[in-house]
Amino acid sequence: MAVGQNVLRREGYEKLTGAARYIDDIALDGMLYGKTVRSAIPRGRVKTITFDPGYDWSRVVIADYRDIPGDNYVALIENDQPLLAETEIRHCEEPILLVAAESKREAEIAARRVIIEYEESAPLLTIEQALNSDETIYGSDNIFKRFLIARGDVDEGFKQADHIITGEYRVPHQEQLYIETQGMIAIPAKDSMTVMGSMQCPYYVHKAIKQLFNLQDEQAIVIQTTTGGGFGGKEEYPSMIAAHAALLAHKAQRPVKMIYDRSEDIASTPKRHPGIIRHRTGVMSDGRLIASEIEILFDGGAYATLSSVVLSRGAIHAQGPYKCENLRVTARAVATNTPPNGAFRGFGAPQVTFAYELQMEKIASELGIDPLELRRVNMLREGDITATGQRLTWSVGSEAVLDAAVERSGFVEKRRTISQNNSGAKRRGIGLSFFFHGAGFTGSGEAKMKAQAGVEITPEGRARVLAGSTEIGQGTRTIFCQIVADELGISYDDVEVEDPDTSRVPDSGPTVASRTCMVVGRVIQLAARESKDRLLQFVAERFGESEVKLIEGWFTADGKRLVRFDETAREYVNLRGELRAYARYASPPGVEWDDDTYSGDAYPVFSYGADVAEVEVDLDTCEVTTLKITTAQDIGRAIHPILAAGQIEGGTLQAVGYGLFEELVWDRGRVVNNRLTNYIIPTSLDAPEMETIIVEKEYPYGPFGAKGVGELPMDGAAPAIAAAIYNATGALVNEIPITPERLLAALENMPATDSRQARSDQR
């Protein structure tokens, strides 16, 4: 068996020897280098564009919106974002014009010689400004999208409640900070356009290139090159840069490479949505939640892009893995004159998780209930019903993860010890978070998309996976091979994966939403089964046997080996032609969703997690050190335990950054710390010790029981750290990142007795 084993990752050798080719490692003959000229203002109109007469423009190819043969938008959901601004400017760094030259340096010089004059308007730069201003920048009210989730009778619930607790929580932008910046090469041909580069979703780029030039499917060829991290940041934006490179290549009739440098990448590409989340919770004296009213506001930036789906996931996860029969969630995505926010691992869930988990801490504190007990009283268990009315019928690891994290970390004992002797300038704290994450597209997304993937049996006797899903470091290639090997009954070494190239692989959907293993892995498993069935029938006919099996690379009947797999594959292809089997995703039975009432089975299944964070807080400097995180995550089945743990550890550290360090500084709609010098992500010295516990509550409709793992780890660490800081200092900081400045302010704002207590203990 390959599933459950730590086989060596497929593309590991190339990555370890420096042989792997990322997009910037590729140079083509006659290639030009492209550069984007961007807006310097957040809102207004382009008045004039002047090309410096002192510069020799004959050596430069220039493209603007008038050069676009198709429609001027990035193909996505609303199609409201132009590829190149015409006259109206809606955010800083909006692309206006493109230049291409013989070298990167020359292109940069040329770009600086383009002088743009603007007529500026007053921008709306924050959620509050967008909601309170008379100015409209989108529709009639600056709202991209609204959702309402309602259950029971909220007003009646609040009447019955013994206590009503309110809280407001604020979450910031977060930059994906993949170490490989965005980049593409476009190669023009007479009747087609090929684009290759760093991306998560080849078929998104394919759609964008098709509509840019009015091409047929086969005339646009999109190839993913080895991709140096994505985390959502290479979901939608690669369509933009691919279209820009292709437009320049089309005009120049030469290949064009565009690679963003770090400062351009941070300044202009999408970030995690910042937000404000308000909770009003009605609680009974024993801790039961009886009414819950939640308001979510996300800043979508200047264009709709993915905000509606980020908001949807946020709204569905807003109540957390907790029961409450009377509930109302209202969610709005707001337009501002800032670069569009978009996909980042977690996709709306980390924001709301921080809010609901801090609200639980607050409730526990105000009621004088142990926070662990409060979670246990309210947690969703098998058979319980979620905020959208979904009954949880299978693979519910909620209790198992909480128990595992609490036991393994020694939470209860450590918390008791801390409460007994926590004094001096350095305070210890321990806190927990409990969370869940729906894998796959939300609601009817997967049912509508019907992801397709295939398995080909080659004449050499190998199996080849055909899918548009991409390897972005998470291990797609490896787990696909494991799944196919075990489904067929052949060796892991005899399975390979076709490169994600739209001319060779079907659209298995984007590599997002924790769906690659659970959804696409399942489709690949079904395709493998179909190809195997054809071979079994072929062997049965040939040997006159009725019950043929494929075991360890041999076709057998009655326990006797008949013929080898590779020999059969060769013979089948010779006699009957190509053997390719395709399958499509179908929702598990009984999974139903109603888009109109926003109710039903939001996801076929949830993954569950619990984090325990241990911190040390220096009361003199207000610096926080995360000492250890113990995390238990129920992911159904770990196809590859090391890769799964790698996802959990990596996602958890990104969430430590989210909770403590990562902050974009804005000045009039522009990011001013768009460099690695001043946008701080965790280094090895900031990384806590981690203990990872994988819990496996098998999901009957996932491949070998697997659920999603990609995003879940991003949800829990920030609130667990905030809870630990609360435990250490008595300050519940309702806004992340919890920088020393924010913690100091929170300590100073504490009720005098608590604060005096902390300070006097220190002395």
Place this chain on the structure above:
Amino acid sequence: MKITFQINGVEREIDSPPMKRLLDVLREDLRLTGTKEGCGEGECGACSVIVDGEVINSCLAPICQMQGANLLTAEGLSRDGRLDPLQQAFLECGAAQCGICTPGMLISARSLLDANPRPTRDEIKEAIAGNLCRCTGYIKIIDAIEFAAGARR
């Protein structure tokens, strides 16, 4: 300007503007693209190489400083297509995910183990603190370096 140096055990001479970044000479002139650019200002460590036994950021070093130097890049770690124990440990421990930081990380790890064959976990953390990784949470990288150190004993 003509500059001669040893790289991955081979003597090379190149003709280059003296202030061209070592990183660009490696990637463009020598086509050694294993060394990566992540930030261009010495923060991320993706461009780490060993020069005369010391790890440097090749994005901050002009080529004119390399006259007579002995350089090691990620391509120089394996011999005849065989991974060295550190690379093998990275592979087995799951220390490479997207792989873009991996060459620089291997270089810092190699430099550490050359100077300190039996490092503690804290010493390992210190040695790779200049190499940013966004995928792994560093745990499996530290595991791999520890494992490789053990294997060499």
